[in-house]
Amino acid sequence: MNILDKLVIPLSPEHLKLLHYIAILISFLFIPFISLIIGGTFISLYFELKGIKKGNAMHLEFAKDVIKIATVNKSMSIMLGILSLFTSILIYVQLFHSADFATVNYLTGAFIFVSIGFVLIYTYRYLLNLNDIFHSIKRIDLSDKKVLDEISNFETKSKKLSSKSGKLGLIFILIGCWLFVAGITVSFMSPTWGNSNMIEILFSEHVISNFMTFLLMAFAFTGATLMFAFFYWEGGRKDLSDDYKNYIKKICIYLTFGGTVLLPLFFLINLVSIPNNGLSYSVFAFTTVALLLIFLGFLYLYAMYKNSDTKYSGQLFFVFLFAILALIIKDQMAIENATQIQTEILATNFENDMAKLTGENTTPKISGEDIYKNICSACHSFDHKIVGPPYKLTLPKYHDDVDKLVKFILNPTQNNPGYPPMPNPGLRPDQARAVATYILKEVKKYE
Numbered sequence: 001m002n003i004l005d006k007l008v009i010p011l012s013p014e015h016l017k018l019l020h021y022i023a024i025l026i027s028f029l030f031i032p033f034i035s036l037i038i039g040g041t042f043i044s045l046y047f048e049l050k051g052i053k054k055g056n057a058m059h060l061e062f063a064k065d066v067i068k069i070a071t072v073n074k075s076m077s078i079m080l081g082i083l084s085l086f087t088s089i090l091i092y093v094q095l096f097h098s099a100d101f102a103t104v105n106y107l108t109g110a111f112i113f114v115s116i117g118f119v120l121i122y123t124y125r126y127l128l129n130l131n132d133i134f135h136s137i138k139r140i141d142l143s144d145k146k147v148l149d150e151i152s153n154f155e156t157k158s159k160k161l162s163s164k165s166g167k168l169g170l171i172f173i174l175i176g177c178w179l180f181v182a183g184i185t186v187s188f189m190s191p192t193w194g195n196s197n198m199i200e201i202l203f204s205e206h207v208i209s210n211f212m213t214f215l216l217m218a219f220a221f222t223g224a225t226l227m228f229a230f231f232y233w234e235g236g237r238k239d240l241s242d243d244y245k246n247y248i249k250k251i252c253i254y255l256t257f258g259g260t261v262l263l264p265l266f267f268l269i270n271l272v273s274i275p276n277n278g279l280s281y282s283v284f285a286f287t288t289v290a291l292l293l294i295f296l297g298f299l300y301l302y303a304m305y306k307n308s309d310t311k312y313s314g315q316l317f318f319v320f321l322f323a324i325l326a327l328i329i330k331d332q333m334a335i336e337n338a339t340q341i342q343t344e345i346l347a348t349n350f351e352n353d354m355a356k357l358t359g360e361n362t363t364p365k366i367s368g369e370d371i372y373k374n375i376c377s378a379c380h381s382f383d384h385k386i387v388g389p390p391y392k393l394t395l396p397k398y399h400d401d402v403d404k405l406v407k408f409i410l411n412p413t414q415n416n417p418g419y420p421p422m423p424n425p426g427l428r429p430d431q432a433r434a435v436a437t438y439i440l441k442e443v444k445k446y447e
Contacts, residue, residue, distance in 0.1 A: 004104065007090065008097045010350040016095065016343050020336050023091045026084050027328045032221060032321060033080040034114070034177060035214070039222025040070020041121050041170045043255070048128070049163065058247055067125045069229045070222070077118055085111050085180070092187070098349075099342045099426065101190050102198070106183030113176030120169030127162035178202065181211045184331055188278040188338035190426065206273045213266040216259045217327070221320045223256030224297070228317035231310040245310075253305055256316070260301070263294050267327075276378040276386075278338035286330035293323035340374045341431070366431055368438025375425050376435060383446050388419050391439055392446045405436040 011019070044067040051059030071077060089107045096103055185207050201207060230237055230248050240248070271287050297319045300312040336343075348366070379387035394416075398405045409432040412422040427435070 004089070004093045005097060008094055010353045011094065011346065012350050013343065013347045016346060017336075019091050019095055020332055023088065023095075024325075024328055024332050026087050026091065027332070028325055029080050030084040030088065031214075031328060032324055033076075033084075034173070035218035035221045035324070036070050036225055037081070037118075037121065038170070038173055038177065038215070038218045039255075039259075040066050040226075041124070041166060041173070042219075043222065043226075043251075044070070044124075044128075045163070045166045045170065048166075058244060061244070062248065062251070064128050065230075066226065067121075067128060069226060071122060071125050074122060077122065081118055082111075082115055085114060092183070095339070095346075096187075096342060097346065099339075099345070101186060101339075101342075102201075103183045103187045106179045106186060110176040110178075110180035110183065113172045113179065117169045117172030117174075117176055120165045120172060124162055124166035124169055127165065130162075177214060178207075178211055181214050182207045184335070185210050187335040188274060188331075190338075206270075209266060209269045209273065213263065213270055213327075216263050216266065217320075217324060218259070220256050220259030220263065220297070221324065223252045223254075223259060224313075224317045224320045227252045227256075227304075227310060227313035230313075232314040232317070236310075249304070249308075249310055253301060256297070256320075257301055260294060260297060264291055267291055267294075274334050275338060277340075277374050278334040280333060280337050282333045283330050283337070286326045286333065290323045290326040290330065293319050293326065297323070338374075341371055341427075344370065345428075345431075366434040368434035368436070371427065371431055371435040372438055372442075375427075376439070379422070382439075382443055388422060389416060391443045395440060395443045398440070400440055402433065402436050402440060405440065406432045409436060 044063045046063075047059045047066070048063035050056065051063060085107070089104060089111060092103050092107060179202075182202055186201065189206055227249070230240070230245075230252075267287055267290060271284070274283065297316060300316040300319065304310060304312050304316075344366070377386075380389075380391060382391045384390050395405070406429065409425065409427060410429065412424060414421040
């Protein structure tokens, strides 16, 4: 991303911290909206095809209403979808400048696919309205059969193009979101994955489980949003018949429940998959908040199903909205925890630049202890096995030779077949020397 790298400016630790908060805000704009686009487009396509096949006018009406709610309007799409994702790219370019992280590459790919998907999905939306116009014209008593045939021909082509653009748009959006999820996951998994290629990462259990969580939440949030739009927003829609209200309520409750029922399991799977250097009390706390909100959502769903009432549709919408926010904060905190070394590097660069500007010639010291705690401790301990062997068993062979240990850290090779190969931690030579010096000194306490 050489072009984007030119936009990077040196930032202080306080400004880097602020970027993480901005990333939370931008994600809170993007993720609920893109979730609604995915769920709404899928539901609309499903009921459009079902309505055409069975000749059911209610299915077709629901398909049209759902896509109108999901897509809102083009301005909102550009602001919440395209611009927010592009802003995320700029934030991560700044946070991961000069680091061996593929996050920006994945997010750039997501931006391309999502942008194309939006164009196709809005084409689908407007063609649905055009299909209605053709259908209305055909009902007019026209004596010219040739005109009626032409209208029928245009209607058939419009329906085919509508369905095709909707399906392709959904596929592009899904691929874009898959890349987006992979980019976020890479942000706190890079030290663990080392030099894994793109295919391995996209199909890894970590990315797949995070993507499944994203999809389940998307459908649950879509169901809650549809009930909010039909029954709560501005007092609810007044033009709905009782049959259509019951029809909408039934579908939305099943959709929300179906998306919600497996979410707690995936929350726990995703929490366990976060490496040790990404975990903190805050990560656990916000995962717990998300779980509690999902449980509260279950209670609202049960009350609406049992009482055949929609009065909790507003509360249900906000419960899922804040559950998404809790998950966004959890992920961003995991990223911040796992990339402390990168933050230290950027802070060091900032201090060096400031020193040059002020005429000072001081170079901040790199902490080997911090590097060990934030990267190495995820797999190694001094006196017991974690993933790799304990240092007290492996370091004696280096005989306090720092250069030899630095060489191994910069280019690790598998020496013990009883343990998995060590991934490249992506350290600079001065960082590798700092941590090598630290662990060679500390291991003597365990002799």
